[in-house]
Amino acid sequence: MVALRNRNLKLFTVALAFFAITITSFLLSYTQNSMLYFRFSGPFMRFMASMRRPCNCETCISEAEISLWFDERFNYTIPPLLTKENSVISESAYKWWSHLQSERKAMDVNKAIEEMFKVIPGDNNLLVQNPYRCRTCAVVGNSGNLKDSQYGRDIDGHDFVLRMNHAPTAKFEKDVGNRTTHHFIYPESFRDLRENVSMVLIPFKVMDLQWVVSALTTGTINHTYAPVPRKIKVSKDEILVYHPEFMKYIYDNWLHRHGRYPSTGLLSVIFALHICDKVDLYGFGADSKGNWHHYWENNPSSGAFRQTGVHDGDFEAEIIGNLTSIKKIEVYKGR
Incomplete structure (x- = not known):
């Protein structure tokens, strides 16, 4: 036991x-x-x-829920460029766009677009997002505050460098840089471009679309409301066309219909917001003395580019200020 x-x-x-x-x-x-x-x-x-996240930057422009003000205005689904795939313009957009500059005998817009895309490719690969990418844009305005700014090297260090209208770089490289990837123009503001620079046409009327075809082929159009070049030395593969729908989207969503239509500067900035992950602005606003002039002009008190009568400069400046305050863009104010 x-x-x-x-x-x-x-x-x-x-x-x-x-x-x-x-x-x-x-x-x-x-x-x-x-x-x-x-x-x-x-x-x-x-x-x-x-x-x-939509990109690999510290902050991404298209990232939502950062600012309600931004989210109410930014619509990534609106295409910035006119292509073969989105060549139909809505009736409301066409009605607004067709009244920006009057035409006596306007060709049918759909026919003009069809003829244009027989000459230029009409493709667009700028809108592809990549979470591993941090694409940077420098939008270079024409303000006199660029003088003696020494921004040239910083500007050239961006992936895309966007310029507009008559902006020269020769003799101003230290302040404005030397590189250009996209140059925004309308027929009346065309300037000769270097090779491998994309010309972004901002059309204000059907004749502007016809002018592209003419300037690359017959050279028959030499006057719109002002003289325009008969021929342009730009590769057809380097020509992009700003979408009228995108112009109206900016006018409605961002400008809330202030002014008659957006300035080239604002059109370039909102374009950059849609194609880049980080956007830096140079050459916007007055200089340190309050003068509004172009950096290549010798008369700082002329106020030339503020006296347009069609843009609401104060409201556009407010938009830039808001974008800066919520860190969607960074503005370099120069001198």
């Missing part, structure tokens, strides 16, 4: 020891796994969060 009792006691002791070892091993394993989890879950969660 005593032997049986001792045997049962030994079995109980062994079982208790096995149970204790099992529990201890489990707790050690759980603790180690928990430490590994906490050690690696942070970076992993941050990595997964980054995969949901």
Whole structure:
């Protein structure tokens, strides 16, 4: 009887020891796994969060829920460029656009677009987002505050450098840079461009679309409301056309219908917001003395480019200020 009792006691002791070892091993394993989890879950969660972001910059322009003001205005689905795939202009947009500059005998807009895309490609690969990419844009305005700014190297360091109208770079490279990837013009503001620079035509009337065809072929159009070049030395593959729908989107969503239509500067800025992940502005606003003039002009008090009569400069400046305050863009004010 005593032997049986001792045997049962030994079995109980062994079982208790096995149970204790099992529990201890489990707790050690759980603790180690928990430490590994906490050690690696942070970076992993941050990595997964980054995969949901539209770009690889510290901040991404198209990222939502940063500013309600921005989200109410920014609509990524509106295409900035007119292409073969989105060549139909809505009736409301056409009605607004066709009254920007009057025409005596306007060709049917759909026919003009069809004829234009027989000459230029009409493709667009600028809107493809990539979570691994951080595409930077420098939008270079024409303000006199660029004089002696020494911004040239910084401007040229961007992926895309956007300029507009008559803006020269020769003799001003230290302040405005030397590179240009996209140059925004309308027929009346055309200037000769270097090779491999995309000409972005901002059309204000059907004749502007016809002018592209003429300037690349017959050269029959030499006057709209002002003289325009008969021929242009631009590769047809480098010609892009600003979409009238996008112009109206800016006028409605961003300008809230202030002025008659957006300035070339604002058209360039909102364009950049849609194609780039980070946007820096140079050459916008007055100089440090309050003068409004072009950086290549010798008379700072002329106020030339503020006296247009068709743009609401104050409201556009407010938009730029708001975009700056919510860190969607950065403005370099120069001198």
